[in-house]
Amino acid sequence: MSVRPISAADAIARLQDFDAVIDARSESEYAEDRLPGAVNWPSLDDAQRHEVGTLYKQVNPFEARKRGASLVAANISRHIARDVMDKPKGWKPLVYCWRGGQRSGALSLVLGQIGFNVHIVEGGYKAFRAAVLAELPGLARSLQYRVVCGPTGSGKTRLLQALEAAGAQVLDLEGLASHRSSVLGIIPGQPQPTQKRFDTLVWEKLRSFDPGRPVYAESESKKVGNLAVPDALMEAMRASPCLRLDLADDERVRLLLEDYEFFSRDPDLFCARLDALVQIRGREQVQAWQAQVRAGDIESVVRELLVKHYDPGYASSTSRNFKAFADAQPIAPKDRTPEAMAALARELVDARS
Structure with a gap:
């Protein structure tokens, strides 16, 4: 398995090195903003996130995690069947979610187990956003x-x-x-x-x-x-x-x-x-x-x-x-x-x- 963490700054500097940039967040999060060239492979879509969140609040975290795991596994299976079967062993994706946690981690784990060289953005989109805001003034000047x-x-x-x-x-x-x-x-x-x-x-x-x-x-x-x-x-x-x-x-x-x-x-x-x-x-x-x-x-x-x-x-x-x-x-x-x-x-x- 090859899953390597990479900082947001390094990911930005090396975007051209990756064969795909994969956003594991929901479709509305992706629409709000995303890394350059990213494609959207939601680990949980908007409706599913709402469902799991409701379970977490109204039932208990354990039941929410079980339901979430079931949905994430099914979604990752569909992404692989749709977009991965034709990829060669040397395919190198960059994966991220909101904070580089469970959603991108689950997808990266499966892709890494297949044998791909996967990089995951530490801190996720939140770290990317901070890097963009930090770079903008210097770029502008x-x-x-x-x-x-x-x-x-x-x-x-x-x-x-x-x-x-x-x-x-x-x-x-x-x-x-x-x-x-x-x-x-x-x-x-x-x-x-x-x-x-x-x-x-x-x-x-x-x-x-x-x-x-x-x-x-x-x-x-x-x-x-x-x-x-x-x-x-x-x-x-x-x-x-x-x-x-x-x-x-x-x-x-x-x-x-x-x-x-x-x-x-x-x-x-x-x-x-x-x-x-x-x-x-x-x-x-x-x-x-x-x-x-x-x-x-x-x-x-x-x-x-x-x-x-x-x-x-x-x-x-x-x-x-x-x-x-x-x-x-x-x-x-x-x-x-x-x-x-x-x-x-x-x-x-x-x-x-």
Whole structure:
């Protein structure tokens, strides 16, 4: 039998050495966050954990352990039948659960008895989470950022996507957060990840970058939807050189109509989101916008949202939060199209070559 404990820090450093990373926790724990590339082999699923926990409290621990052992054994048997029968003897998995205890221990024991070289994370996911939080500040400060600033609708996300396609290093926080970072920024059908998951995604992205090359990012606020950007990353970005993305107002309106096309398809959704502006813009103004939306005049509402809600105070807010904004390099695509953004991205990348 070969089951070896490994610290969370060593596991992170050696992730590429393992043929599989196996999360033995329940499906809801796995969904909340997990190690990079992990697959979910629950020793107990959510319903079973509830059943065993109820037995533990209402009957006694001994009966709970018997029932738990029966369920765990059956689940491990299914995992082996489904996922292990085709594995060669040299297959090397990394296994973890919440704290590196019974759930991962049971699975590792069986895999080790088969003859596989199994490593089990000491302290489990809890230790991994602590390692991520410890590493994040240093990672964030080790990189050089170029912060793309610009008012709503200027095409910051489109430019980031074009930069990435052109070979630049890009940190798309809105993409990682599944949110467009404004009060109307919810994306239908794309729930935001948990804070823990977002932290891990940011950490995973930062550690993939070459510190010798710039990382392009958008001038975000401290929160993207409901998720907080790590403090050290926010501080590093706010102290970094800025690019000021300029786009004509008519192009900005058209860009927003394209990017938020789902609001045009679902006026009720748009009106519901506009309710979030009542406290800032007043009930009368919001109701007027909602009436225009229901009448099909989406373009006028988008234009007024830019003029009355998004643009006021943008420059002063950006100047206050991003120290180098006053000296930002102005950049301007020909228009809002992907082709124009791609051309601008190539110029920026070529200028740094």
